[in-house]
Amino acid sequence: MRRAFLWVLRVLLYIFADHYGNTYGSTMKIALSQYLKSRSTKEERKTKEQLIYIRIQSGDDRVYINTNKYCKAKDFTAFGVSDEQLNAFLAGKLKAIKKIADSGDLTPEQVKNRYLDSITESKNEPLQVLIEKFLSRPNKRPNTVRNHKQVLTQFAEYLKGENPTDLSGSKFLSTLSHKANTLNKYGKILKTFLKFSRIPTTLEIPKAEPVEKDYLTPEELRVIEKLSLKGLQERVRDYFLLMAWTGLRVSDMDKLHPEHFKRDRYGDFIDLKQTKTGKRVTPLLTRKAKALFKKYDFKKPPRVNNVAANEEIKTIIGLAGINKFVTCHTARKSRAMYLIDKGHPPQVVATQLGDSVKVLLQSYYSDDHTKGRKAVSAL
Numbered sequence: 001m002r003r004a005f006l007w008v009l010r011v012l013l014y015i016f017a018d019h020y021g022n023t024y025g026s027t028m029k030i031a032l033s034q035y036l037k038s039r040s041t042k043e044e045r046k047t048k049e050q051l052i053y054i055r056i057q058s059g060d061d062r063v064y065i066n067t068n069k070y071c072k073a074k075d076f077t078a079f080g081v082s083d084e085q086l087n088a089f090l091a092g093k094l095k096a097i098k099k100i101a102d103s104g105d106l107t108p109e110q111v112k113n114r115y116l117d118s119i120t121e122s123k124n125e126p127l128q129v130l131i132e133k134f135l136s137r138p139n140k141r142p143n144t145v146r147n148h149k150q151v152l153t154q155f156a157e158y159l160k161g162e163n164p165t166d167l168s169g170s171k172f173l174s175t176l177s178h179k180a181n182t183l184n185k186y187g188k189i190l191k192t193f194l195k196f197s198r199i200p201t202t203l204e205i206p207k208a209e210p211v212e213k214d215y216l217t218p219e220e221l222r223v224i225e226k227l228s229l230k231g232l233q234e235r236v237r238d239y240f241l242l243m244a245w246t247g248l249r250v251s252d253m254d255k256l257h258p259e260h261f262k263r264d265r266y267g268d269f270i271d272l273k274q275t276k277t278g279k280r281v282t283p284l285l286t287r288k289a290k291a292l293f294k295k296y297d298f299k300k301p302p303r304v305n306n307v308a309a310n311e312e313i314k315t316i317i318g319l320a321g322i323n324k325f326v327t328c329h330t331a332r333k334s335r336a337m338y339l340i341d342k343g344h345p346p347q348v349v350a351t352q353l354g355d356s357v358k359v360l361l362q363s364y365y366s367d368d369h370t371k372g373r374k375a376v377s378a379l
Contacts (some may be wrong), residue, residue: 029057030097047072052081054093056101056108063108065115067093068137116198127156127163130197137196143251143276151189169194169203184208209212214324215333216244223320225288235301236312238292242301243331245289247339247353250306250328251275258298274354281354336360 020215049070056063067090075082075106080090100106100114126132131152135145158172169190173183187205194201216224221244243253253275260272268285285293304312310327317326324330332353339349350360 020324032056040114050076052076052090052095054090056097056111058108060106063112065093065097065112068175069305084319115247117262127159131156131193134193134196141276147185148189148193151186152193155190155193164194164197164199167202169201173203180206180209183292214326215330215337216322216324216326217334218338220320220322220324221334223322224316227316227319229316229319232304232308233312233316236309237316238295238301239304240313240316240328242289242292243328243333245286245292246270246283247332247335248281248283249274249332250309252281261298277354279354280350283352 051070052067052069052071053064054067056065069086069089071081071083071086080087096118097111097115100118101111113262131149134152135149140148155169155172158175159168162168169187172190173187176183176186183206187203191201191203191205194203216272221241224237225241227237239250239253242248243250248256248270252272255272255275256270260270262269262271267282268290269282270285271280271282274280274281289329306328313326313328313330318323336349336353340346346357346360350357353360
């Protein structure tokens with residue numbers, strides 16, 4: 001009953017703010033809005049801070065302006081937020097947008113563009129300053145920042161100190177000899193950066209090519225395990241096998257320490273917080289995984305560069321006589337497929353991998369219809 005009352009109250013507040021509190025001009029409506037990620041859990045929506053937007057609407061035509069400010073969903077309404085300082089900041093933005101909306105017969109997109117132009121100084125700032133501001137945006141995961149920094153550093157070297165222009169992104173991409181999927185990733189990062197810097201661009205992002213998502217069977221993993229290797233190849237093979245036996249990502253392997261290895265009545269397991277998602281994951285250690293970790297004194301094998309590891313694993317796969325497209329991430333998929341084949345429900349597999357069931361099915365079953373049906377039948 002209380003939940004229903006709060007829901008009705010929130011709807012009424014939203015309608016009131018929409019039509020009375022934040023309505024400017026005859027048809028233009030301007031209100032605060034908050035985007036709650038569809039993958040957020042109920043608990044995360046209570047505790048995790050969410051991004052605040054300003055919504056500008058005229059009829060069915062609506063646009064959003066990112067405020068780069070966050071608050072918890074329980075502290076948010078279309079009127080404003082509970083934090084006084086943040087509320088004053090948002091009120092100033094709403095007032096500035098109101099002034100533009102009242103200045104003439106404009107569409108929501110025109111109001112948005114005029115407002116962004118009025119607050120933008122980026123066009124006159126040095127490229128390095130723009131990059132630093134872009135990389136320092138809040139709530140970005142370390143891996144995301146690292147990938148963006150890698151691309152933008154190359155972009156800055158290409159420009160040789162000059163500021164980017166409309167065509168510089170396209171010209172930069174044309175000088176690269178990467179594969180289509182890498183160029184697609186670079187293009188998306190560049191377009192986001194240019195948009196952030198308020199630099200008009202006609203950048204066309206190269207299309208990504210579909211990649212067949214192979215995985216290795218237990219029999220194929222045993223062949224790789226029995227190979228006689230030394231040096232770098234041995235370390236890469238061990239790295240790959242440990243990921244295939246635990247389901248950990250490369251980023252999680254890199255942070256392993258002896259204190260992450262634990263034991264309970266069910267056996268030995270790893271207990272750590274994932275780098276990518278921030279979720280806790282507790283994969284059980286198989287007999288082979290324990291033996292291989294023991295080889296390295298229950299630490300990860302010496303760090304191997306991810307690019308070099310992907311090249312070496314292809315060589316190792318060739319030595320094993322396996323004709324499949326394999327990268328380091330293939331190990332994680334192989335673990336997921338092994339657990340499903342053993343009859344474990346997708347919920348259990350998702351918990352072991354630190355994923356949701358939706359991500360599990362989308363990421364690992366999109367190219368295998370038979371196994372996809374098997375996974376769904378177990379739900």
